[in-house]
Amino acid sequence: MASSKQASTFYMTPQEDARIRNTVKTRRQRCRNLAGQPRESKDAQALHSTVTMASLMADMSASSIEDSALTANQHRGDAMPAFAVGEAYPPCFLDLDDLKPMTLSELQMETHHRGRVLRLRREEPVVTFKARSWTVVKDQSTGQAERLELVLHKSELGDELLEAGKSYAIKEPYFTLNDEGEATLRVDHPSDLVVENESSGADSSLTNGHVAEAAVKRAIALKTRGNAALKSQELAEAHTRYTEGIQCLQDSGVTNKDIILDLYRNRAHVNLSLQRYDEAKADAVAAVSKTGADKYTALDNKAHFRAGAAAYGQGEYNEAGAFFETALELLEGADKDAKAFLRRADQRLREQETGAYDFSRIKTLLSAARPRVDAADHYSDTVIKDTPTAGRGLFATKDFEPGELILCEKAFCVVWGHELAAWTSIAYDVRDDKIRGFPAGLSKAIVQKLRNNPSQIPKFMDLYGDYAGLGRELIIRDGQPVIDVFQVLDIVARNGFGLSPAAYKDENVTNASTGIWIHAAYTNHSCLANSEKDFMGDMLLLRAIQPIRAGDEITHSYDFTPDYETRAASLKTTWGFKCVCALCVAEAEDGVEIRRKRQELLEDAVKFVQGNEAKGAKRLTIVKARRLVQAINATYDEKRYEGLPRTALLGIETWLVVAGKGLNGVT
Numbered sequence: 149m150a151s152s153k154q155a156s157t158f159y160m161t162p163q164e165d166a167r168i169r170n171t172v173k174t175r176r177q178r179c180r181n182l183a184g185q186p187r188e189s190k191d192a193q194a195l196h197s198t199v200t201m202a203s204l205m206a207d208m209s210a211s212s213i214e215d216s217a218l219t220a221n222q223h224r225g226d227a228m229p230a231f232a233v234g235e236a237y238p239p240c241f242l243d244l245d246d247l248k249p250m251t252l253s254e255l256q257m258e259t260h261h262r263g264r265v266l267r268l269r270r271e272e273p274v275v276t277f278k279a280r281s282w283t284v285v286k287d288q289s290t291g292q293a294e295r296l297e298l299v300l301h302k303s304e305l306g307d308e309l310l311e312a313g314k315s316y317a318i319k320e321p322y323f324t325l326n327d328e329g330e331a332t333l334r335v336d337h338p339s340d341l342v343v344e345n346e347s348s349g350a351d352s353s354l355t356n357g358h359v360a361e362a363a364v365k366r367a368i369a370l371k372t373r374g375n376a377a378l379k380s381q382e383l384a385e386a387h388t389r390y391t392e393g394i395q396c397l398q399d400s401g402v403t404n405k406d407i408i409l410d411l412y413r414n415r416a417h418v419n420l421s422l423q424r425y426d427e428a429k430a431d432a433v434a435a436v437s438k439t440g441a442d443k444y445t446a447l448d449n450k451a452h453f454r455a456g457a458a459a460y461g462q463g464e465y466n467e468a469g470a471f472f473e474t475a476l477e478l479l480e481g482a483d484k485d486a487k488a489f490l491r492r493a494d495q496r497l498r499e500q501e502t503g504a505y506d507f508s509r510i511k512t513l514l515s516a517a518r519p520r521v522d523a524a525d526h527y528s529d530t531v532i533k534d535t536p537t538a539g540r541g542l543f544a545t546k547d548f549e550p551g552e553l554i555l556c557e558k559a560f561c562v563v564w565g566h567e568l569a570a571w572t573s574i575a576y577d578v579r580d581d582k583i584r585g586f587p588a589g590l591s592k593a594i595v596q597k598l599r600n601n602p603s604q605i606p607k608f609m610d611l612y613g614d615y616a617g618l619g620r621e622l623i624i625r626d627g628q629p630v631i632d633v634f635q636v637l638d639i640v641a642r643n644g645f646g647l648s649p650a651a652y653k654d655e656n657v658t659n660a661s662t663g664i665w666i667h668a669a670y671t672n673h674s675c676l677a678n679s680e681k682d683f684m685g686d687m688l689l690l691r692a693i694q695p696i697r698a699g700d701e702i703t704h705s706y707d708f709t710p711d712y713e714t715r716a717a718s719l720k721t722t723w724g725f726k727c728v729c730a731l732c733v734a735e736a737e738d739g740v741e742i743r744r745k746r747q748e749l750l751e752d753a754v755k756f757v758q759g760n761e762a763k764g765a766k767r768l769t770i771v772k773a774r775r776l777v778q779a780i781n782a783t784y785d786e787k788r789y790e791g792l793p794r795t796a797l798l799g800i801e802t803w804l805v806v807a808g809k810g811l812n813g814v815t
């Protein structure tokens with residue numbers, strides 16, 4: 149991930165660095181030694197005391213960062229959670245019915261129990277931290293208890309996943325050691341944990357007519373409970389009750405009653421509030437009566453409006469416009485909201501097609517409370533194609549002059565430093581033995597967004613990452629999308645960008661603002677980039693800084709560091725490639741000695757610029773600056789650098805231009 153400079157620098161003492169590596173290595177070695185050994189049964193009472201105490205401590209603590217074996221303390225006192233990456237395993241992609249039940253006593257250490265399922269019950273509180281949550285679960289058949297740890301996830305309805313219910317089915321359970329060396333069931337992929345709500349189901353002793361009657365009665369009661377929950381903003385509870393109502397009617401074969409339309413319409417409303425646009429649209433469409441009878445006119449208007457709002461949330465402005473138009477027609481034009489939204493959808497379509505935005509209006513509407521822009525993406529003058537050496541890249545389909553806007557794109561997902569969702573962790577990658585800052589909060593938000601909007605999975609999972617995971621296919625099992633979380637982490641690492649300069653003041657290394665822009669993510673790096681990115685709210689603006697002709701590849705710079713060694717190392721570590729642009733080739737040919745000399749002179753030039761005011765500078769100071777320019781120039785071979793920028797000169801030359809202006813023509 150590339151970030152704003154100040155936000156990406158984290159400080160770790162050599163001791164902390166060594167402690168994190170050792171903790172992970174020791175755990176991995178112990179896991180290898182224990183692999184395949186039978187699980188040792190645990191004292192349920194002792195587990196109960198531990199989890200109760202831990203949950204009390206977590207509730208009382210001001211910080212949600214767990215003081216675990218891997219937590220890294222920053223020099224400035226900010227604690228950062230840390231975890232190991234690179235030990236990827238695939239999520240289960242079978243339905244529950246295709247898995248064979250097992251018990252806790254069959255668990256083996258350091259084993260993924262492929263093809264098996266554990267059904268367990270939670271009778272204990274959940275201990276919740278930023279990076280993980282854990283609880284104690286019981287096997288009802290044997291009374292045995294075990295620790296269950298979940299890494300990084302919330303439920304699709306916004307609750308902590310472990311708190312979304314009391315009965316879990318754990319698909320293909322993974323039994324391992326945590327960083328403290330305790331044996332635990334560990335869930336990384338949220339679809340591997342299915343929360344099973346107890347449903348009373350249909351009463352089989354009733355005759356068909358009575359079954360339907362009882363189901364309708366129960367559904368009405370569930371709707372009332374859902375409405376009460378909605379009124380008090382308990383969205384997850386409201387969603388659960390409406391879903392139970394729909395399920396109970398479907399199980400009893402009731403399809404033609406008004407109550408089912410009400411339940412779908414109300415659930416569409418809840419889904420809109422939770423930004424679950426896929427289900428919101430499907431619900432709203434299912435809520436349309438399709439009878440044409442007058443008594444449904446107002447309700448059908450509502451359903452169409454909600455379907456339009458969901459399509460708008462998905463960025464499907466044509467479809468949204470069509471829904472709003474129908475909503476308006478149903479009330480013969482007397483619907484102010486539908487009218488306003490129809491206008492908004494039309495404006496979004498114009499932005500999408502022409503790239504004409506009202507930037508000054510957008511700017512005035514932005515604030516820390518509302519940093520996300522209501523605007524469409526415009527990237528129709530670019531296309532994604534294969535490049536000879538850098539995978540896929542972004543290419544121009546028309547000419548651009550310097551300063552011209554190439555594309556505008558709203559973030560697929562962004563977290564701002566001032567939002568709780570923004571937090572950085574330290575990731576120790578066991579594949580290349582490197583420790584990096586990692587936008588864990590962004591990854592968590594992305595997994596949540598993908599679970600809520602499965603239609604977005606293929607385009608996100610098509611982004612570049614080293615780990616292939618499940619690829620870009622959308623797989624639904626037991627009603628949930630299967631998401632390979634390790635694939636998400638890898639994609640975020642290779643495609644995430646910080647919003648530099650830092651967007652809001654209260655931002656530092658532990659909570660840097662970061663995001664993903666899917667189309668712009670295909671833009672490859674060049675140190676001689678022909679475009680530059682800028683941000684307005686969550687919108688990324690890419691502008692030409694060189695003339696670009698139709699068919700040219702568009703590039704921007706991932707790293708502006710002038711020093712060749714530092715830049716090459718950072719491109720390798722953060723992005724995994726060696727840049728072979730003409731500038732890097734020339735600098736590589738210079739050799740170590742010349743590069744070192746130039747770097748020393750550059751540092752002198754930086755000091756000089758910082759220590760001397762350009763405006764009104766004395767003649768002698770200007771002479772000094774010119775000498776520095778000469779010395780830097782002498783490090784550049786005329787022939788090798790023909791047509792290439794001399795980057796070490798940039799600062800001092802700008803200083804000279806400003807100073808020269810004050811000297812009234814003295815050269």
Ligand SMILES: C[S@@+](CC[C@H](N)C(=O)[O-])C[C@H]1O[C@@H](n2cnc3c(N)ncnc32)[C@H](O)[C@@H]1O
Nearest residue numbers: 538539540612642643669670671672673723725
């Ligand atoms: C944000 S993605 C860019 C799109 C990517 N090329 C793709 O195929 O999807 C970043 C990755 O692209 C590749 N890349 C970008 N610029 C490159 C360059 N100048 N040379 C080689 N690889 C590059 C690296 O693998 C890098 O991690």
